[in-house]
Every structure is written in structure tokens, then in C-alpha cells.
Amino acid sequence: MPCNHLREFYEPYALGTLEGPERLEIGAHLARACAECTLGVEQARDLVASLAYLAPQTAPPAALKSKLMSKIIAAPMAVPQAAPSPVAPPARQTVVEMKKPVQAAAPFRWAWAAAAAVVLFAVLTGQYLQLQRQTGALREELAELHRQQNELLAETRTYRQAMAIAESGATRAITLTSTGQTPFIRAFWNESLGMVVSASQMPPPASDRTFQLWVVPKTGAPISAGIFRPDAAGRVLLVSSPNARITDAAALAITDEPAAGSPAPTTTPIWVGPLGS
Amino acid sequence: MERVVLQDPQAIEMLYDRYSRLVYSLVLRILREPATAEELVQEVFLHLWRNARAYQPERGALEPWLVTMARNRALDALRSKAAKQRRVEQDSEEFMLDQLNLRIQAGSPAASAEELIDQNSRALLVRQHMQSLPAAQRRAIEMAYFQGMTQSEIAEALHEPLGTVKTWIRAALTRLREGLAEVGHAM
Numbered sequence: 233m234p235c236n237h238l239r240e241f242y243e244p245y246a247l248g249t250l251e252g253p254e255r256l257e258i259g260a261h262l263a264r265a266c267a268e269c270t271l272g273v274e275q276a277r278d279l280v281a282s283l284a285y286l287a288p289q290t291a292p293p294a295a296l297k298s299k300l301m302s303k304i305i306a307a308p309m310a311v312p313q314a315a316p317s318p319v320a321p322p323a324r325q326t327v328v329e330m331k332k333p334v335q336a337a338a339p340f341r342w343a344w345a346a347a348a349a350v351v352l353f354a355v356l357t358g359q360y361l362q363l364q365r366q367t368g369a370l371r372e373e374l375a376e377l378h379r380q381q382n383e384l385l386a387e388t389r390t391y392r393q394a395m396a397i398a399e400s401g402a403t404r405a406i407t408l409t410s411t412g413q414t415p416f417i418r419a420f421w422n423e424s425l426g427m428v429v430s431a432s433q434m435p436p437p438a439s440d441r442t443f444q445l446w447v448v449p450k451t452g453a454p455i456s457a458g459i460f461r462p463d464a465a466g467r468v469l470l471v472s473s474p475n476a477r478i479t480d481a482a483a484l485a486i487t488d489e490p491a492a493g494s495p496a497p498t499t500t501p502i503w504v505g506p507l508g509s
Numbered sequence: 510m511e512r513v514v515l516q517d518p519q520a521i522e523m524l525y526d527r528y529s530r531l532v533y534s535l536v537l538r539i540l541r542e543p544a545t546a547e548e549l550v551q552e553v554f555l556h557l558w559r560n561a562r563a564y565q566p567e568r569g570a571l572e573p574w575l576v577t578m579a580r581n582r583a584l585d586a587l588r589s590k591a592a593k594q595r596r597v598e599q600d601s602e603e604f605m606l607d608q609l610n611l612r613i614q615a616g617s618p619a620a621s622a623e624e625l626i627d628q629n630s631r632a633l634l635v636r637q638h639m640q641s642l643p644a645a646q647r648r649a650i651e652m653a654y655f656q657g658m659t660q661s662e663i664a665e666a667l668h669e670p671l672g673t674v675k676t677w678i679r680a681a682l683t684r685l686r687e688g689l690a691e692v693g694h695a696m
Contacts, residue, residue: 243683247678249659249663250660279682282635282689283650284531284535285531285631285636287537288534288538289531292529292533300555303555304558305518465661465662465665467661
């Protein structure tokens with residue numbers, strides 16, 4: 233997409249609200265160090281930053297400045313991970329003094345020892361049970377964090393792959409259009425890296441159906457490039473790995489298929505886009 | 510900034526006096542938690558101190574650079590699950606927080622008069638332009654800027670068509686850009 237078509241999207245991009253193909257396009261232009269888009273997005277970022285003044289203006293607590301300055305003095309710029317200051321006091325050590333046992337009469341000594349043992353046992357048992365409860369809760373929290381981390385990693389991998397495809401000089405951009413359906417869908421095709429399909433405001437297929445992407449070769453039957461459903465907001469980001477079987481692709485097409493997908497298209501394509509030269 | 514690069518603590522102190530109010534106000538508005546906001550303000554200025562050489566004046570003024578860094582970090586913190594939970598609880602206490610902010614403001618030292626006039630005139634201008642927008646449009650901009658919501662999320666939250674939200678945001682920013690340019694705050 234040429235830069236002059238992207239100008240109107242610089243500000244939503246800087247604000248972080250932009251989605252869909254336009255976001256990918258601007259990202260690709262910036263990654264290619266496109267001078268016009270870089271300048272446009274920087275100016276938009278400055279404008280967006282002025283929205284900070286909409287926040288109720290509140291001075292930070294006075295103590296914050298002295299806290300910061302003490303950290304700054306202890307953290308020189310050239311050493312990101314500041315070494316402990318040579319003038320800093322050594323870490324406080326806990327010294328356990330072994331006191332000389334008090335001499336007591338033998339019968340009382342045994343009674344005191346038994347009572348102390350009972351108290352100690354009760355305290356330790358309570359602490360043990362509390363620690364067990366805390367450990368259980370922490371384990372659950374950790375499992376949830378692992379799950380979230382895996383989801384984020386998968387999402388990051390998808391975006392990285394999408395950006396690598398969109399940024400490559402050998403990538404061709406394809407617009408898939410339809411006579412009856414809006415909106416148009418953008419695809420980025422790269423023979424060695426794969427393909428990205430991106431859309432927004434896409435209507436969902438019926439609950440027992442799915443959309444299926446096809447690569448239509450110049451000769452032979454269409455080859456499936458994956459099935460997908462738009463999310464609740466109608467957004468799609470599908471990344472397909474390169475397919476060695478596809479050497480002479482002529483077009484991309486999207487059909488409506490049964491939920492599990494089909495080995496060959498069973499309906500007329502809804503969106504079609506020629507690959508061009 | 511050159512003095513910050515040369516490791517002059519007084520220089521970073523001056524920058525703190527000039528920008529800490531803006532940065533703190535922004536992150537407090539996003540996070541609604543004074544303690545977390547204070548930590549984040551420290552992080553931002555420590556980052557500036559440690560990475561002063563990375564700042565390129567030809568790529569833009571310092572204020573937007575600092576503000577953008579602070580906003581990104583605050584939105585990252587907001588997006589974490591725990592922060593989201595806290596936000597749900599605290600949104601209902603917005604009035605109480607505003608009262609607390611007023612008390613904090615009353616008890617804190619101000620920056621120099623000249624700096625405050627400069628920042629205040631800019632703040633006034635931005636607020637005036639936003640106030641002139643219809644309430645729903647203003648809300649859309651606030652949801653985008655302070656909550657990091659996308660156009661689709663805003664459309665869903667406001668029960669408005671996506672196209673309408675896109676138009677609102679574009680129109681509001683265009684109007685702000687033109688308004689700032691008119692009085693010499695070119696963007």
C-alpha cells in the first residue's frame with residue numbers, strides 16, 4: 233500500500249487503536265525504514281503524547297524525588313546493573329548469641345522443657361499447615377501464569393512470523409475482494425516464508441461452518457492453506473507456513489466449509505484475490 | 510539533556526522537576542494506584558538517566574518521548590491480570606481517589622512558575638479541545654489513551670458501530686492537531 237494511503241492511519245497507529253491490515257502495512261513500512269511513514273508516525277506520536285494532559289494533574293509525593301535521587305547517585309549510566317556501592321554499609325548480619333544456660337533445679341528443669349516442647353510443637357504445626365496452604369495457592373497461581381505465558385509466547389510467535397512475512401522484500405500483497413461481502417481481506421504471500429491473511433470486521437460463518445483459505449494454482453486443484461474463524465470483534469490473523477507443493481499459484485480464495493474443513497472446496501469462493509506477477 | 514549524558518545528577522533533578530508532575534499524573538490516571546505509579550515514575554527517570562545517550566533530539570522533543578515511555582509501561586502494567594482485577598475494584602472508588610489526589614496535590618511542592626505556566630498553557634489547550642468534543646467522542650479517546658483499548662474494543666464497550674468509533678478518533682485527533690498548530694505547538 234503506498235504511503236499516501238496510510239497517512240490517515242498514522243495517528244490511530246500511534247494511539248494504539250489501529251487494527252487489521254492497515255496496522256500491518258504501517259508496521260511493514262516502518263520496518264523498511266520508510267522515511268515518509270517514519271516521520272508521519274513520529275509526528276503522530278508527539279500529538280498523541282499531548283493527551284497526557286487530559287489526566288488530572290497531580291504532583292508526585294515530595295519523598296519520591298529523594299528516593300529517585302538516591303537511586304540515581306547509586307546507579308551510574310554506564311553500568312545498567314549497578315554494582316554495590318563501595319561505601320555502602322555491609323549487609324546486616326543476624327548474630328545468634330549462645331547464652332550460657334541458666335542452672336535450675338532438676339525437677340523444674342524437666343517440667344519447663346516438656347512445656348516448651350509442647351508449645352514449640354503447636355507453633356511448628358500451625359506454621360506447617362499455613363505454609364502448606366500458601367504453597368498450594370502459589371502452585372495454582374504459578375500454573376495459571378505458565379498458561380498465560382504460553383498463550384502470550386504463541387501469540388508473539390504468530391505476530392513475529394506475520395511481521396517477517398510482511399517486511400520481506402520478496403512478499404507480494406494481495407487484496408481479496410467479494411461482490412457481496414465486506415470488507416476486503418489483505419494477504420501477504422511469500423513463497424519461502426509463508427502467508428499472512430489479515431482482516432477486520434469480518435462476518436462470522438454459521439456455528440457449524442468455518443472459512444477455508446485456498447491457494448489456486450495455475451494448473452490443478454486448489455490447495456488448502458488453513459481454516460479459520462474471525463474472533464468476536466471480526467478480526468482475523470492467519471499465518472500459514474510455506475507449502476512446497478505450491479509453485480505456480482495464480483490466486484487466493486476463501487470458501488465457507490463444514491467446521492472441520494474440506495479436502496477440496498465444496499462451495500463457491502466468497503473472497504478471491506489474484507496473485508499477479 | 511547534554512548534562513544528563515555527562516552524568517550530572519543536578520541535570521536529571523531539573524528534568525524531574527519539569528516533567529515528574531506530567532508523568533506521575535499520567536501513570537496514576539492509567540493505574541489508579543499511587544504506590545505503583547510512584548514505582549513507575551522512578552523506573553522512567555532511572556531509564557532516562559541510564560540511557561540518556563539513546564535519546565536522539567532530532568527524532569523529537571523529550572516530553573513526548575518520556576510520556577510515550579511512561580504510557581507504554583503503565584499500560585503494560587494495567588494489562589497484567591492482577592492490575593485488571595484491582596482496576597475493577599477501584600473504578601467504583603474513583604470519587605474517593607480524586608479526593609485523595611486533591612490532598613496529595615495540596616501537600617506537594619510545585620515546579621517553578623515558568624515551567625508550570627508553559628505546561629499549564631499546553632494542558633489547558635489540550636483540555637479545551639477535548640472538552641469541545643461530544644461526550645462519547647471524548648470517552649472514546651480516553652478509553653484508547655488511558656486504557657489502551659483498540660477501536661473494536663471501544664466500539665463494543667460503547668455499543669457503537671466500529672466505523673463510527675474510527676471516525677470519532679480520527680476527527681478528534683485531527684481537530685487537536687489543528688488546534689495545537691494554530692497556537693504554535695506544531696506537531
